[in-house]
Structures are given as structure tokens and as C-alpha cells.
Amino acid sequence: MLKVAVLGAGRIGQIHAANVAASAQAELVVVADPVEATASSTAQKLNCEFSVDPYAVIGRSDVDAVVIGTPTDTHVPLTLVALKAGKAVLCEKPLDLDQDKANAAIVEIEKSGRPFMLAFNRRFDPSASEIKRAIEAGEIGDVRQVIITSRDPSPPPADYIRRSGGIFKDMLIHDFDMARWLLGEEPVEVFAMGNCLVDRDIAQLNDYDTTMVIMRTASGKQCHINTCRHASYGHDQRIEVFGSKGMLQNGHVRPHTVHRFNDSSTDAQAPLLNFFLERYKQAYELELDAFIEAVETGSKMPVGADDGRKALALAEAALKSLEKRAGVLVD
Ligand SMILES: NC(=O)c1ccc[n+]([C@@H]2O[C@H](COP(=O)([O-])OP(=O)(O)OC[C@H]3O[C@@H](n4cnc5c(N)ncnc54)[C@H](O)[C@@H]3O)[C@@H](O)[C@H]2O)c1
Structure with a gap:
């Protein structure tokens, strides 16, 4: 124990x-x-x-x-x-x-x-780990593009935004980690756009609430991340990986799988799980299991400090890209 x-x-x-x-x-x-x-x-x-x-x-x-x-x-x-x-x-x-x-x-x-592990919990989400397993098993051939959609149900309070380090380091840090992990190569160039379409007060804090990031690796693999601090339909978390022999896509996670059909809609489903604490509940449990197992067996931590450094470098590159209004090479 x-x-x-x-x-x-x-x-x-x-x-x-x-x-x-x-x-x-x-x-x-x-x-x-x-x-x-x-x-x-x-x-x-x-x-x-x-x-x-x-x-x-x-x-x-x-x-x-x-x-x-x-x-x-x-x-x-x-x-x-x-x-x-x-x-x-x-x-x-x-x-x-x-x-x-x-x-x-x-x-x-x-x-x-x-032993030190950084808590990039999304790697432990069962759908994300199945996508990673399928890529590594060659089930979609060579990866060409990774597309990540990450939209929150509602923005955090202004005080949180003020201390958060900004959307790229607070929110997209998870997506930058996911991108590196799924591409299997380091992004070397980043082009970012950021706007305030949800709340003008976020602009007063020198931050953004709606972003799009495009990245490429040295061999030319591409990644597109799009995020927003507000999605009217809930916590929208999707990954698509397109390769030479096929494509992998995860689905939304809902509290149950019932589809409703009536005179105003067909195929209607329950709302998405509310936010990250619910959506990634299992990922947090599996993350802890992986940490305990690595400590107990002395094996390499599944996520290290260097993963944190590389995700942060992508966040910095995105900020520089916004400032320059151009693609920037990653330091
Ligand atoms: N991996 C994820 O999905 C995820 C989700 C949310 C937050 N986070 C990260 O977790 C961290 C905490 O975020 P949160 O949303 O839980 O914040 P929070 O404000 O809800 O909780 C932080 C708690 O830490 C306490 N605290 C402050 N200084 C402390 C200290 N020196 N020692 C012990 N406790 C102290 C505060 O009193 C507070 O109760 C942040 O770094 C955030 O980026 C990660």
C-alpha cells in the first residue's frame, strides 16, 4: 500500500x-x-x-x-x-x-x-488511449493529420482567468500534450489565432476565449487544435486522427446511450457530460493507477517533466505566433 x-x-x-x-x-x-x-x-x-x-x-x-x-x-x-x-x-x-x-x-x-509524474490526465481517457494503441498497432497506417476540438461549457470567473497564465498555458496545454502524443513527433512550427468572441472582459485581461492553432512536425505531419471557453451544448471533447490507411475518431461521452425519437427530432441524445470533472472521471482514476504502478514497480513514469516542458514550449510558440501574426518555429 x-x-x-x-x-x-x-x-x-x-x-x-x-x-x-x-x-x-x-x-x-x-x-x-x-x-x-x-x-x-x-x-x-x-x-x-x-x-x-x-x-x-x-x-x-x-x-x-x-x-x-x-x-x-x-x-x-x-x-x-x-x-x-x-x-x-x-x-x-x-x-x-x-x-x-x-x-x-x-x-x-x-x-x-x-519518481515524478505530470498529470496530463487526458492520456488516460479510455478513448484517447485506444486511439494511441490503434496508431501504434499500425491500424490507420502513417499518421497524416491530428484534429483536436476542445470546447468548455462555460468560461471560468475573471479571477481564475487573471491567474491562469492565459488560455494557451491553462487550457490548450492539455491539447498540446495530446497533439505531441498522437503525432508521435514534435511539432516544429506553430501558427495561432486567438479572439474574444465569448466575453469582451477576457480581452481586458489580455487573454482569448476562442483559438485555432495549426502545427506541423519536421516530417510534415499536421495538427489542428480548436478551442473555445464556451460551447452552448456542453463540454465538447473530440479527437480525429487521419492516416494513410484510415481514420480514428472518438465519440462524445454521455450519461447513458438512449436515443430519443419524437415529432420534433430523431436520434436525440442526452446532453454531454457537464465538464472535465465528469468527462474525465475515469481518466483521473486511471492516471492515479498508472502513477502508483510506476512507483511500485520502479518503471518509467508514463508522463514526465519533459512532457510538461515541451507542451509549455508549444504554448509559448502559440503566443509568439499571435504577436507576430505569423507561423513561428518552436524553440
Ligand atoms: N488536470 C486537470 O484536468 C486539471 C483540472 C483543474 C485544475 N487543474 C490544475 O490543478 C491546480 C489546482 O486547480 P483547482 O482548479 O483545483 O484550484 P482550486 O482553487 O479549486 O484549489 C486549489 C486549492 O489549493 C489550496 N492551496 C493553496 N495553496 C496551497 C498550498 N501551498 N498547499 C496546499 N494547498 C494549497 C487552496 O486553498 C485551494 O483549496 C492548477 O494548477 C490547475 O491548473 C488541473
């Missing part, structure tokens, strides 16, 4: 803590959050200890691994202290918003020799 502490008991921390508590391979020892009411109510629900001091929790000898679900600007300091204390770390994305800081942290992470 891997003894785990979860740091941060907000939206994502609650998910991780519940998954650790439910895991047969792990024990949830303690949850830490500086907001005492948040820490204690989570601990009460999941039957573990709580603390308001994440660093004291990291120092505990009865904790083997730490799951970091705290705000982004705390990821690097908490990770480095935890690795130094000999703990395994599963850290939420992004590692940091600043490329230089993230790069410096990666050097330290690698030097520590301790």
Missing part, C-alpha cells in the same frame, strides 16, 4: 483525494490545504487526517508519495521539497507558467532521481 498525502483540496485536489481513498493500492494518509475548513471537511469525508501546513505533511515519515493539486505557482516549490524528502510526486499541470522556471525545475527533478 502506497501511503499518500494530497496537497490542495480544491476542485482537482478533491478528485485526487477521493481516488486515492478508493484505491486498493494506496492509502490516503492526510490532506493538506491552508484553508482549514476545506482541509478538515475533505478529511472527514474521506476518513483521513488533515493539515493546514503542506510542508509539514511532506516531511512526515509515514508518507511515501505526494499528489499536488495546489495553485500552479506552488507546483515547483512543493515538488522540489517533496522529491528532496524522498517522496514520489504526481503533480498537476502545468509545472509552471514560466518556461525558464519550469526548465530549471526539470533539471532539479531529474537530478533527484525520484
Whole structure:
């Protein structure tokens, strides 16, 4: 049994803590959050200890691994202290918003020799992993194009946007990771467009709510990512991979599979699952399983710090492309 502490008991921390508590391979020892009411109510629900001091929790000898679900600007300091204390770390994305800081942290992470995984949960979504398996099995031949649609049901509050690092580092970071993973090659050129079509206030924060990104790899494989902070019909998450011998496409995930036919519509289905906590529920569970298995067996982490660095480099390239109104080469 891997003894785990979860740091941060907000939206994502609650998910991780519940998954650790439910895991047969792990024990949830303690949850830490500086907001005492948040820490204690989570601990009460999941039957573990709580603390308001994440660093004291990291120092505990009865904790083997730490799951970091705290705000982004705390990821690097908490990770480095935890690795130094000999703990395994599963850290939420992004590692940091600043490329230089993230790069410096990666050097330290690698030097520590301790297990570290970055939480790009979408790789563990059963449909995404089936698409990856089929590509690797040669079922669609050589990949030519990857098309990713990622639209949220509604934009986050202005305060979240203000601290988020912007849509490319906050939202598309998942899509950049997915693109690299499915292309099987690094994108070398990025062309991005960004506009505010949902909420003009987002423009006041120097951010965008609607984007399109086109990328190519050195061998000429292409990728198109389109995102929006608002889709009236719910959380729209689709992937299409087109290859020399066929195409792979995932479908929407719904609470049930019933189709309704009546005098105003045919083939009508239940609404899409509401947002990422529901849509990627299984992915978060499988992500934790993969982390625990890699820690227990000493095998390579399925997602490393370098994956975080490369996704962040694509986000930086997209921002530069917008500024220059031209395609830019990835650093
Ligand atoms: N992988 C995903 O699908 C996904 C989804 C949402 C958020 N995230 C990432 O997870 C992180 C947290 O996002 P969220 O939406 O859960 O935020 P949130 O604001 O809901 O929760 C953050 C929690 O961390 C606590 N906290 C602040 N500083 C802390 C510290 N030093 N130690 C321990 N706890 C601390 C806060 O009190 C709060 O309860 C962000 O980096 C975000 O990018 C990832």
C-alpha cells in the first residue's frame, strides 16, 4: 500500500483525494490545504487526517508519495521539497507558467532521481488511449493529420482567468500534450489565432476565449487544435486522427446511450457530460493507477517533466505566433 498525502483540496485536489481513498493500492494518509475548513471537511469525508501546513505533511515519515493539486505557482516549490524528502510526486499541470522556471525545475527533478509524474490526465481517457494503441498497432497506417476540438461549457470567473497564465498555458496545454502524443513527433512550427468572441472582459485581461492553432512536425505531419471557453451544448471533447490507411475518431461521452425519437427530432441524445470533472472521471482514476504502478514497480513514469516542458514550449510558440501574426518555429 502506497501511503499518500494530497496537497490542495480544491476542485482537482478533491478528485485526487477521493481516488486515492478508493484505491486498493494506496492509502490516503492526510490532506493538506491552508484553508482549514476545506482541509478538515475533505478529511472527514474521506476518513483521513488533515493539515493546514503542506510542508509539514511532506516531511512526515509515514508518507511515501505526494499528489499536488495546489495553485500552479506552488507546483515547483512543493515538488522540489517533496522529491528532496524522498517522496514520489504526481503533480498537476502545468509545472509552471514560466518556461525558464519550469526548465530549471526539470533539471532539479531529474537530478533527484525520484519518481515524478505530470498529470496530463487526458492520456488516460479510455478513448484517447485506444486511439494511441490503434496508431501504434499500425491500424490507420502513417499518421497524416491530428484534429483536436476542445470546447468548455462555460468560461471560468475573471479571477481564475487573471491567474491562469492565459488560455494557451491553462487550457490548450492539455491539447498540446495530446497533439505531441498522437503525432508521435514534435511539432516544429506553430501558427495561432486567438479572439474574444465569448466575453469582451477576457480581452481586458489580455487573454482569448476562442483559438485555432495549426502545427506541423519536421516530417510534415499536421495538427489542428480548436478551442473555445464556451460551447452552448456542453463540454465538447473530440479527437480525429487521419492516416494513410484510415481514420480514428472518438465519440462524445454521455450519461447513458438512449436515443430519443419524437415529432420534433430523431436520434436525440442526452446532453454531454457537464465538464472535465465528469468527462474525465475515469481518466483521473486511471492516471492515479498508472502513477502508483510506476512507483511500485520502479518503471518509467508514463508522463514526465519533459512532457510538461515541451507542451509549455508549444504554448509559448502559440503566443509568439499571435504577436507576430505569423507561423513561428518552436524553440
Ligand atoms: N488536470 C486537470 O484536468 C486539471 C483540472 C483543474 C485544475 N487543474 C490544475 O490543478 C491546480 C489546482 O486547480 P483547482 O482548479 O483545483 O484550484 P482550486 O482553487 O479549486 O484549489 C486549489 C486549492 O489549493 C489550496 N492551496 C493553496 N495553496 C496551497 C498550498 N501551498 N498547499 C496546499 N494547498 C494549497 C487552496 O486553498 C485551494 O483549496 C492548477 O494548477 C490547475 O491548473 C488541473
